[in-house]
Amino acid sequence: MSTGSRLEELRRLYEQALLGGGKEAIEAQHSRGKLTARERVELLVDPGSFLEVDMFVRHRATEFGMDKRWAWGDAVVTGLAKIDGRRAVVIAQDFTFMGGSLGEMHAAKIVKAMQFAMSQGVPIVFLNDSGGARIQEGVDSLKGYGDIFYMNVMASGVVPQIAAIMGPCAGGAVYSPALMDFVVMVKRTSFMFITGPRVVKAAIGEVVDEQQLGGPEVHAAKSGQADFVAEDDREAIAVIKKLLTYLPSNNMEDPPVVKTGDPPDREAPSLDGVVPEDPNAPYNMYEVISGVLDEGSFLEVKAQWARNAITGFGRLDGRTVCVVANQPNYLAGVLDIDSSDKIAEHVRFCDSFNTPILTFVDVPGYMPGTRQEHGGIIRHGAKVLYAYSEATVPKLTVIVRKAYGGAYIAMGSKHLGADFVVAWPTAEIAVMGPEGAAEIIWRRELEAVKDPQERAKLLEKFVEEYRSKFANPYIAASRGYVDSVIQPRDTRRVLARALEMLFTKREVRLWVPPKKHGLVPM
Ligand code: HXC
Secondary structure, three states, rough: OOOHHHHHHHHHHHHHHHHHOHHHHHHHHHHHHOHHHHHHHHHHOOOOOEEOOOOOOOOOOOOOOOOOOOOOOOEEEEEEEEEEOOEEEEEOOOOHHHHHHHOHHHHHHHHHHHHHHHHOOOOEEEEEEEOOHHHOOOOOOOOHHHHHHHHHHHHHHOOOOEEEEEEEEEEEHHHHHHHHHEEEEEEEEEEEOOHHHHHHHHHHOOOHHHHHHOHHHHHHHHHOOEEEEEEOOHHHHHHHHHHOOOOOOOOOOOOOOOOOOOOOOOHHHHHHOOOOOOOOOOOOOOHHHHHOOOOOOOEEEOOOOOEEEEEEEEEOOEEEEEEEEEEEOOOOHHHHHHHHHHHHHHOOOOOOOHHHHHHHEEOOOOOOHHHHHHHHHHHHHHHHHHHHOOOOEEEEEEEEEEEEEEHHOOOHHHHHHOOEEEEOOOOOEEEEOHHHHHHOHHHHHHOOOHHHHHHHHHHHHHHHHHHHHHHHHHHHHOOOOOOOOHHHHHHHHHHHHHHHHHHOOOOOOOOOOOOOOOOOOO
16 A cells, blocks of 8 residues: 555544544434534634544444444544643543443543543543443443543542533443532433433333433432533533633642632622621522622532532632532521532532632521431531541631531531631521520520410510520630631621631641541441
């Protein structure tokens, strides 16, 4: 073969490889409202920056007709690229060949890409669109998944891992996204479940469709598996790009500083009026968060799940902060099983990736009742204590209003190692709420009064007495559990200064004997 014809052949092979499963399959992909793997990669990465790896990998299975069908790249596009000028590893499954199903070589490509991410210290972005383990490749497919899960675990806490679900993600395949740090799901075209509708019907007689079983709405609001939901592929990619702007590339780096132009010493007078006069009236914690952070910088994570807690990222004087808050507008901001999991997970992510934690507290306690107790609120609530205690990044806490009992301790208190705790004058730091406390400590006096109206009046008097004695920030401040009591309008200014003073903090904690790892309540 002449050199000319060899070059011609290579060009032809390239063109063939770019088509994945072929033109018809690409059209079918588009008709489903989905982009192809290559189109997604093109949208994600900076123009001309994609360094593709393993474009000419092919499967080697021969059984079940696999000797007759193959595609260059084996249904996955992998490589290194720049995203907004920063390097990342990109993995995009190609549904156009055998439904993006995962066999031995497909998996080997993914593992190789993840190894690049680990050795280079760059994030992994994995765009999922696959029918799961390639049935024809049997146990080799399962081995492939095992290898990927293992790499997900090895990469955990080393480089950020972001999964997008842009089509099917079924069976054991769900466990790679589940082991990653963030999951973005695309409306209508994506779903995630362990067992699909047909198996569900056969096994337990339940009739349910794919979207009801594991669509984005379900995972965003009910299971908490999805961190973000996007309208379509384009929006999903935009979300990934935005999220990356808050994150360091690996656990040895600090998050990027982005100049926002919002002066750190800006007063926020609107904050003075956020907390209502009535201590039991709800208000919207988003107003507090947005009043403190650099304008427009808040990116919420898991916005629809466990809405009594708010988690996300923001910027304060351009520095990334991890935001954790109670939401008095929803279930009074109580800590329950789901909100505890949500907070603990976010705190652990931020601690792994050197991101200071900013906590806004208004919490009446842990959720009472048999549903929560039987569901394991003790174990789940313990995760919050564990996560905050273990976190060695700068921890800044604002006690806005209620900070009662165990939940006060859990929500970034001084006692779990917070570096800087401020309280608003509206803060109520106490063992329990005034109503409950008064009923207990003045029980005898109350029982002695037989007339119900008289008793209610007396209770009101005791509640007031308790509130004025205990439900304020000054006792905690007098012990140094609160570093300062500040006006709401000054919160942004004070926190920005505190962050400037504290952002270099590393590993300042009590000495602990060497151990393999701690035992997080699971
Ligand atoms: C081999 C597969 C496949 C698979 C899909 N295909 N899934 N081939 N192994 N797992 C092929 C189809 O045969 C078809 O090939 C092409 O991909 C497109 O699939 P369609 O069914 O035509 O597309 P659609 O109607 O959109 O349905 C997509 C789908 C469905 C929902 C993904 O194909 C499906 O239910 N597949 C099986 C999903 C599943 O149960 N996976 C779990 C496997 S077990 P042709 O030749 O027509 O182009 C597993 C365990 C992993 O993953 C354990 C790890 C620990």
